[in-house]
Amino acid sequence: MARRHKPVDFLAQLEENLRQALRRCEESPSDQVRADPGAVIAGLCAEFELEPIEFDFDSVTRSSVEETPVWDFQGGVNTELHGQLIWFRYPFRGSAPLLRHAARTSHGGWTGNDVHDGYVEVNLRGHQLDQPSITRFLESKRVEIERFVSAPNETARQYNERLYVQVENLITKRKRNLDHIAGLDAELTVPLFPADPARRVDIPLARTEVRIVDRDDRREPSLGQDIYEDVLRTLTSFGLAMERLPLTAGKLQEPEIRDLALFVLNANYEGAAAGEVFHGAGKTDIRLTYRDRDAFIAEFKYWDGPKSVAGALDQVCSYTVWRNTKSALVVLVRDVKATTVIAGIDFTIKGHRQFQSVDKPISVEEPGAYVLRSNSDPDRLISLAVIAVVVPRPTRVVEAGAAAKT
Template structure:
């Protein structure tokens, strides 16, 4: 993080200001994004890269583990030449007397360098202590003929240190909360510029000459502050943009699918005896009414036949699997099936779970637990829905090829409920 604080005086919280430090770290984050090889950046999942940067540049303020403190004492010689209450004939030289040294050691967690950073609110008489590895050391030297209340002095010093750490934590927390947005913005801005540049070059229709010495890989700089996640792996081959279903159209497809709930509610007896294929066909009718017949069922794609496939200009833009709920294990197999069907260009997918006779909350709990335990699950998206979830998976063959999977649970009428 920084290594130029003056530590020789023993003064804590008296080096550079924390606000100056956070500004420098934010700039380093942006500079690192700009320094990453273009293809390396474009081939890395943006969310993964932003998460890596936010973690790398976050601050980790120290927290004292006072319940684990300890003390050690030893005999020593103490130079009292500066003590004006003593008669000393020659103060130009050290004058030693017998004494005792007491060291109070307090372990801590966090970044030791932050003991030297000055919070916005600070004292002109900062506390003194030494940082030794992962411990804070308060030392007291007492001439043999003097009495000192070391415990009171220790408590007072630690109270001052805790007060400064509390101020630093408040400022650091605010900075840390800003990092995800800072990282996402930096990555997004550079990606947008690179893709715009690619578009201009493609419009030329002239083969590009490869620059001599262009990097084929990107080496992550050494991070000495603490252990941090490594830069997400990605290929350094030339990046080729791929067509995907944009978010607005994806939501529209899902809204068409969800409209089937109203159809089933209006005519429950019509759906009470239907199996998976018959129900799927009703969804296809709805989709083809909106997308001019471009939705198909039981279509071969990648590793098998998918239940619902929506194609646009020869590209697969939406894939869905329709399954009755038969327990968590069967649902997990459906995830594998969907990922096996999806080629690298399929970024928007869905699993439609038909529930007949099981408590909806039981199904939703099973979906959540099995999904987040899946080996290719990356994260859960904050998507508010009463009977569904949204997740991001990575393709089995490439962690940077992300697939959005929306899981919707539909309660299907049963024969007994319709009389």
């Protein structure tokens, strides 16, 4: 009744599944391997294990009874009789490819085409079927299935044991090597050469002085464009650093991420007088205030649909600002495709009631540049840079995707 499945080389597929698991061991983030190797091992084994077969005999279903010809040998003569046909589906949990392979390679009455994703289909046909004969058939089929699954489940047990041993061995070796590297790095007296500027978040000994430009004419003060661009580079590098440390970053909420960014900014910049130039306000924002007005505003928000960005824009536009205030919106992305979020951010900003113009739409690779109007005065414009930061989840305990589970 159901579609047929093409034969596949299950054993070769199983070996490829194991190779993928070992490749993932090498690709697992180093901070996760060092901090919690047991969780990495458990996550990889759960993803690539071969799930044993378990039938649910209490949930068997059937088709309608159909008319079908049956043949009977009576007195040496093959006689066609009017008969009945019923299909039964036995649901199961576990690896369908494993059960299908066992059916194809066994010498029983099953074939690989009897096994489908999530159920096995068998039929009963006969002349003058009745309830007692159907009950006997179902009871005998249950005994047959319970006996049959013991062999594929032993295959699953042996493979899973092999998978665990090899994954544990490789992760343990990586952790040992990473711990050695960390210790060696700490012991060496030779200075480190600088990281690539694109990946660096500098903590300088001499901090850059932030000056608010006072105009000689009637124009109002503003944060210098060169300093603004440098602040944006620092925030972008800070975001890249978070992406490379998913185990650490994944535990942080918006206020904690704001506080870390505040630490980095104040380590890089200082005001005309010594001391902090940037300060926190509320739970998720950073502000640089000059003469009781904000010259720079930064907001940190996890993406939770367009409403999260709209709320951040409302907040930015509500501050008391100079005529040319600079701002940044850092959107933290988790468990959503980055391209989906990028499109949502751009659409939400352009649809906001205080939207003025766009200089450069946001993309996956680069921040966007937009202009908003202040709530208090439409002539006071706010330059808005939008930075998307992907915050990966640490390795999960259970994930779909193993080849032998499909």
